[in-house]
Amino acid sequence: MRRRRKRKITLKRRLQWLGAWSVLIFAVLLTGGIVAGTFVGIRKFCDNYMQKKIREAAAAVHMNEKKTQSGRNSKPEKEGGNLQAEEEDMSQEGEEDQLEEALILVNKSFYLPTNYEIPLISLDNGQQIAEVMYGDLQNMLMDGARATKSTLLVSSGFRTSEKQEQLLKEEIEKNINAGMDEDEARKDALMTVAPAHYSEHETGLAVDIVSVANQRLDETQEDTAANQWLRENCADYGFILRYPRGKEDVTGFSYESWHFRYVGKAAAEEIMQRGITLEEYLGG
Numbered sequence: 001m002r003r004r005r006k007r008k009i010t011l012k013r014r015l016q017w018l019g020a021w022s023v024l025i026f027a028v029l030l031t032g033g034i035v036a037g038t039f040v041g042i043r044k045f046c047d048n049y050m051q052k053k054i055r056e057a058a059a060a061v062h063m064n065e066k067k068t069q070s071g072r073n074s075k076p077e078k079e080g081g082n083l084q085a086e087e088e089d090m091s092q093e094g095e096e097d098q099l100e101e102a103l104i105l106v107n108k109s110f111y112l113p114t115n116y117e118i119p120l121i122s123l124d125n126g127q128q129i130a131e132v133m134y135g136d137l138q139n140m141l142m143d144g145a146r147a148t149k150s151t152l153l154v155s156s157g158f159r160t161s162e163k164q165e166q167l168l169k170e171e172i173e174k175n176i177n178a179g180m181d182e183d184e185a186r187k188d189a190l191m192t193v194a195p196a197h198y199s200e201h202e203t204g205l206a207v208d209i210v211s212v213a214n215q216r217l218d219e220t221q222e223d224t225a226a227n228q229w230l231r232e233n234c235a236d237y238g239f240i241l242r243y244p245r246g247k248e249d250v251t252g253f254s255y256e257s258w259h260f261r262y263v264g265k266a267a268a269e270e271i272m273q274r275g276i277t278l279e280e281y282l283g284g
């Protein structure tokens with residue numbers, strides 16, 4: 001009898017303990033969730049804010065440059081018609097807005113802001129690109145084809161985050177199949193493929209361009225006449241070679257002779273002439 005009663009009390013106590021622990025664990029998890037949520041929210045806000053500041057600073061630099069330039073180049077006869085001058089001012093403002101948008105920085109430290117949106121347009125082969133660079137891209141492809149007597153092809157333009165994630169997964173699997181362990185495979189894949197939200201292709205402002213005769217994205221691409229022409233002339237159309245050789249530590253990417261990024265003509269000219277990267281350009 002005594003033993004039985006003792007066991008009953010123990011069971012009741014155990015249930016009480018269990019209840020108390022459940023409440024405690026639930027409270028801890030809830031607090032953790034709230035803290036983590038707040039932290040992520042603050043980080044996102046800071047990242048978006050920094051992107052905005054970087055682009056504003058870059059646009060301001062170029063507005064000043066343009067003002068200095070137009071001051072230098074201004075001819076008296078241009079000041080004749082007020083209406084014409086106003087129209088020029090308005091079209092310049094439109095250009096500045098587009099320029100600011102084209103200077104977005106997406107790399108291994110800066111991910112694409114979640115609220116990012118850009119009007120896209122489809123090319124004949126189904127690849128999509130940002131509408132803002134359509135005219136310049138078409139001109140570059142046509143002039144390049146004429147100069148090199150070859151056909152230039154956009155093999156990759158805009159990508160969704162899902163597509164980017166899939167590409168990274170495929171690259172890791174390829175490395176594992178080649179004999180690397182998982183860590184090694186991932187590290188190696190990340191030198192050529194960015195994770196979702198960290199690829200420039202998600203901005204719609206990056207294009208991989210190949211010669212139709214050689215569509216391989218490897219070191220042989222730079223030997224094609226088309227690629228040589230693109231690297232020499234892309235700045236005239238507002239494009240830069242985004243991942244140059246020798247700048248791997250700045251961009252975080254291996255040299256890619258085929259990956260071009262639209263930044264607008266003023267920025268492209270300065271970046272290509274000085275042999276710098278978008279990171280260095282935006283950083284001053």
Ligand SMILES: [Zn+2]
Nearest residue numbers: 206207208259
């Ligand atoms: Zn690319």
